[in-house]
Amino acid sequence: MAPVAAFEGKETRANRWPERLAWLREICFVSFGRDPLTSKIRRAQVATLRDMLPATNLVALFNAMLLVIALRHFVPAVDLGVWLTALFGLVAARLYHVLGGGSDEATPLTVYLMVLGSALMWSVPPLLWHSHAPPHQQLLIFLVTVGMMCGGSVTLASMPIACWTFVLILGAVMTVLDLHIGQPILAVMTVGFTLMLCWIGLRHARSFVEHQRDSIELEEQSELVKLMREFKASGSGWLWETNERLMVTYLTSDGGRLSLRRIRRLLGRRVADILDPGGRTTQVSEGAQALFAHFEEHTPFRDIAVPTRQGRWWSLSGKPMFDKAGRFAGWRGLGSDITESRVDGQDAVQAARRDPLTDLANRLLVREAIEEALLWAPANSCSLLLVDLDRFKLVNDTLGHAVGDMLLKEVANRLARTAGADALVGRLGGDEFAIVLPGTTSRARLGALANRLIADLSAVYPIGGIELHIGATVGIAVAPDDASSQEELTTSADLALYRAKEEGRGTHCFYERWMSERAQAHRQIESDLRGALQSGGLSLVYQPFVEAKGKQVVGYEALLRWRHPLLGDIPPDQFVPIIEDAGLMNQIGTWVIREACAEAAGWPGPERIAVNVSATQINGTSLAGTVITALAETGLAADRLERAPGGDAERAGGGRRGAAGQAPGLSLSRAGRRACRARSRARSRA
Numbered sequence: 001m002a003p004v005a006a007f008e009g010k011e012t013r014a015n016r017w018p019e020r021l022a023w024l025r026e027i028c029f030v031s032f033g034r035d036p037l038t039s040k041i042r043r044a045q046v047a048t049l050r051d052m053l054p055a056t057n058l059v060a061l062f063n064a065m066l067l068v069i070a071l072r073h074f075v076p077a078v079d080l081g082v083w084l085t086a087l088f089g090l091v092a093a094r095l096y097h098v099l100g101g102g103s104d105e106a107t108p109l110t111v112y113l114m115v116l117g118s119a120l121m122w123s124v125p126p127l128l129w130h131s132h133a134p135p136h137q138q139l140l141i142f143l144v145t146v147g148m149m150c151g152g153s154v155t156l157a158s159m160p161i162a163c164w165t166f167v168l169i170l171g172a173v174m175t176v177l178d179l180h181i182g183q184p185i186l187a188v189m190t191v192g193f194t195l196m197l198c199w200i201g202l203r204h205a206r207s208f209v210e211h212q213r214d215s216i217e218l219e220e221q222s223e224l225v226k227l228m229r230e231f232k233a234s235g236s237g238w239l240w241e242t243n244e245r246l247m248v249t250y251l252t253s254d255g256g257r258l259s260l261r262r263i264r265r266l267l268g269r270r271v272a273d274i275l276d277p278g279g280r281t282t283q284v285s286e287g288a289q290a291l292f293a294h295f296e297e298h299t300p301f302r303d304i305a306v307p308t309r310q311g312r313w314w315s316l317s318g319k320p321m322f323d324k325a326g327r328f329a330g331w332r333g334l335g336s337d338i339t340e341s342r343v344d345g346q347d348a349v350q351a352a353r354r355d356p357l358t359d360l361a362n363r364l365l366v367r368e369a370i371e372e373a374l375l376w377a378p379a380n381s382c383s384l385l386l387v388d389l390d391r392f393k394l395v396n397d398t399l400g401h402a403v404g405d406m407l408l409k410e411v412a413n414r415l416a417r418t419a420g421a422d423a424l425v426g427r428l429g430g431d432e433f434a435i436v437l438p439g440t441t442s443r444a445r446l447g448a449l450a451n452r453l454i455a456d457l458s459a460v461y462p463i464g465g466i467e468l469h470i471g472a473t474v475g476i477a478v479a480p481d482d483a484s485s486q487e488e489l490t491t492s493a494d495l496a497l498y499r500a501k502e503e504g505r506g507t508h509c510f511y512e513r514w515m516s517e518r519a520q521a522h523r524q525i526e527s528d529l530r531g532a533l534q535s536g537g538l539s540l541v542y543q544p545f546v547e548a549k550g551k552q553v554v555g556y557e558a559l560l561r562w563r564h565p566l567l568g569d570i571p572p573d574q575f576v577p578i579i580e581d582a583g584l585m586n587q588i589g590t591w592v593i594r595e596a597c598a599e600a601a602g603w604p605g606p607e608r609i610a611v612n613v614s615a616t617q618i619n620g621t622s623l624a625g626t627v628i629t630a631l632a633e634t635g636l637a638a639d640r641l642e643r644a645p646g647g648d649a650e651r652a653g654g655g656r657r658g659a660a661g662q663a664p665g666l667s668l669s670r671a672g673r674r675a676c677r678a679r680s681r682a683r684s685r686a
Contacts, residue, residue: 041212041326046111046160048208051419056155058116063144063445067125068138083124086403090117098496101207112501115152115162119169124146143176145170146193153197157204167197184360203365204210215325237336240318244330245293246271271295277425284374284485286367291316299327305338307370311376313339315349315367357405358412361426366434369424370486373438374479382479383439383440386493387415387453389431390471390505399464406471410669414456434493441478443510450474458506474508496521528564529575533588536561545610554602555608555642558596560588589623594630597641610642646649 064087068080093114125141133141149170156163171194178187179334241250247270251263266274275281275288282288287306294301300319307313307520318333341349342365353365361369373382389411396404408431415425415433424436435453440446447516447625457472475497483489492511500509562570593611600609631638 026382038647040216041209045205045208047109049156049162052155056151059151060087060148063090063148067141067144068402070137071125071129071133074137079128080227081577083121087121095115108613112162112165115156115166116169119152119166122170123431126173130177131180134286136375142174145174149174149194149197153201154204157201158208160202160205163201163205164198167194167201170194170353184449215593223548226330237334240316240331240333242271242331246326246331248274249330273307275314277309281307281309281375282497285371286486287371294318295436296510297333303340307371307375311343312337335359355427356408358427360412360416360433361424363428364422365424366426366436367429367486367490368439369426370479370489373436374484374486374489375450377438379439379441380480381441383437383446384477384479384489384493385435385437385450385453386428386490386497387433387435387457388473388475388497388501389433389457390473392431392470395468395470399466403464403468407461407468410461410463411457411470415453418452418456441481443478446476446478447508450476454506455509471506473510474498476499476508477511492516522578522581524579525570525575526578529562529578529584532562532564533584533591537565537589538588540577540592540599542599542609545608553607555610556600557610558592558612560612562594580614585614586622589614589617590626593626594633596628597634597636601636602642606640607641608640609636610663 013252017334033433041463052475059351064084065286068084072080090469106639122145126145130138130141149167152166153163156166171190172441174190175194176185178184178190196358221372239250240252243249247268248266249268251266253263272292282292285307287304290302291304291306294304298320302317303315304317305315315336315338316333316335318331320330323329337553338349342353343350344674352369353362354360355362370382370384375378392404392407395407408427411433412425412427415435418538419425419435419437422437422440426434426436428434437446453474455471457470461470475493475495477483477489477492479489482492492515494510495515496509499515500507539561540558541561543559545555545557546552560576562575596609600607613623627641630636631641
């Protein structure tokens with residue numbers, strides 16, 4: 001029996017070596033790792049070292065100053081100065097890099113390099129200066145070096161490679177020094193002391209990693225307990241589990257649609273084959289895209305609704321699992337069928353898909369309705385109508401939000417009544433609504449529906465003892481002609497709505513391909529325009545004003561020009577509207593006023609300068625300050641900045657004196673007057 005027991009003991013000890021090598025590889029690292037668990041542990045190791053950095057640097061600088069003071073009479077001052085300066089530089093570099101250089105983390109490799117440099121710096125006193133110092137100073141060098149070794153084994157214990165690098169280098173230096181002074185016994189003791197410090201550092205690192213792993217696993221277990229409680233509280237749904245290859249390994253029955261027979265068919269299959277066998281769902285559904293993104297990144301997710309090929313909707317929550325070595329092991333989570341409860345339920349699932357004010361579908365349910373139609377409707381067809389209310393903001397601003405809310409409720413009732421039972425009506429937010437028509441692609445029918453919607457919404461609203469009048473504008477997009485995904489369809493309908501607003505509101509417009517091309521060109525020009533503003537690509541030209549009687553130039557009008565590096569000169573009627581839409585008018589207008597004033601200040605004569613002013617600038621509050629600042633900075637006389645009569649400015653400001661009326665010497669040029677009159681007419685119609 002004894003030989004057998006001995007053999008079993010040897011076998012057990014032999015089997016422990018792979019485990020020991022595994023945890024040794026785990027705690028000795030040069031990167032954060034790929035899986036989340038290992039990454040969290042390694043970041044905690046670096047964070048521990050970072051937290052101790054101020055104290056360790058303070059001790060190192062104190063010891064360095066102590067050595068410099070003790071050796072100042074025995075070592076050349078230049079050597080001490082260079083060494084101390086280099087050490088200060090290394091400390092500063094450690095603070096910068098280990099603290100992340102302004103970011104939240106430092107890389108392990110950077111930490112190792114800093115530790116290596118520190119060890120080499122502390123090797124200088126025993127190697128180069130020990131022989132020049134008297135006995136008392138030699139003892140001080142010995143004690144300081146040994147103290148740094150002990151301190152390094154403690155402060156660097158969370159990162160074993162850093163700890164070993166520091167301790168072994170200084171230990172080797174001290175061993176060489178012992179042999180050099182003829183003390184072999186002391187050299188042997190130094191070797192043993194160095195190895196003991198390395199062993200202690202390794203044990204501390206292992207304890208630290210195990211503690212961090214237990215803390216992370218405890219947190220994950222608490223999340224799992226919460227998941228089980230939710231499962232128990234819901235009274236429905238199922239628990240699911242997969243392996244690292246996303247193959248279903250465990251599934252419970254929900255007592256309903258997910259029968260035991262179906263569970264047997266699902267076990268062993270890949271999640272992608274169950275949810276999206278043809279790849280179509282991921283192309284259409286944002287929920288499916290988000291789900292598989294979580295699967296790929298190994299990050300937890302909660303309550304993601306995804307459509308399945310059986311025409312059902314599942315809500316899935318899950319967390320990744322990791323083994324003791326930190327390797328990804330699969331997924332575990334909770335699922336439930338929310339097909340009916342999304343629309344007709346009374347729980348949180350239905351509440352998350354309803355607009356609380358109008359009780360219409362909200363943006364989430366509208367998105368899911370479009371995805372349903374693109375997946376399951378005949379020919380994957382669907383139409384989307386975006387409805388925007390005209391003049392609603394005026395009602396909200398003048399009569400208050402309470403009246404505005406009542407108006408929105410009445411609008412919702414009219415939309416639902418006019419759209420019919422086959423449509424899903426939703427409120428996207430504010431005064432924007434959506435109507436989803438699965439399987440409907442007839443443009444004649446859609447146009448007629450849009451006209452009825454506009455007529456019904458434009459009828460009088462008797463609310464609160466007063467009669468309110470608003471209007472509506474409609475943008476229409478049809479799938480699959482105009483889009484193949486929910487996002488594309490919504491974007492197309494939005495572009496059509498924008499076009500309908502351009503045509504004067506109170507009308508409807510179908511999406512056409514050129515709208516996307518124009519929008520893309522618009523975005524590109526806007527981006528280039530912002531770059532031109534930053535790089536000085538905009539310029540001013542000056543058109544002279546000639547007196548009719550004397551034929552003399554009495555002033556100039558500053559005109560904005562833009563020469564695109566690829567497209568050449570861009571006409572103002574193309575880029576000025578983009579400036580307005582992008583909200584750059586005040587910024588560019590300020591630049592124009594300052595440039596024009598600076599140019600006019602350098603003219604030898606008294607010619608006046610006229611600056612174009614947009615309605616946006618007139619309605620703002622900073623125009624007067626901009627003009628006053630430009631005049632003060634350039635020294636231009638106020639009467640040379642031409643000023644037109646202020647009647648138009650006052651009308652554009654809604655009957656009040658705006659910034660233009662307060663600005664000295666400001667000209668409201670022809671373009672500005674036309675814009676003001678257009679804005680005034682628009683407000684009168686509102």
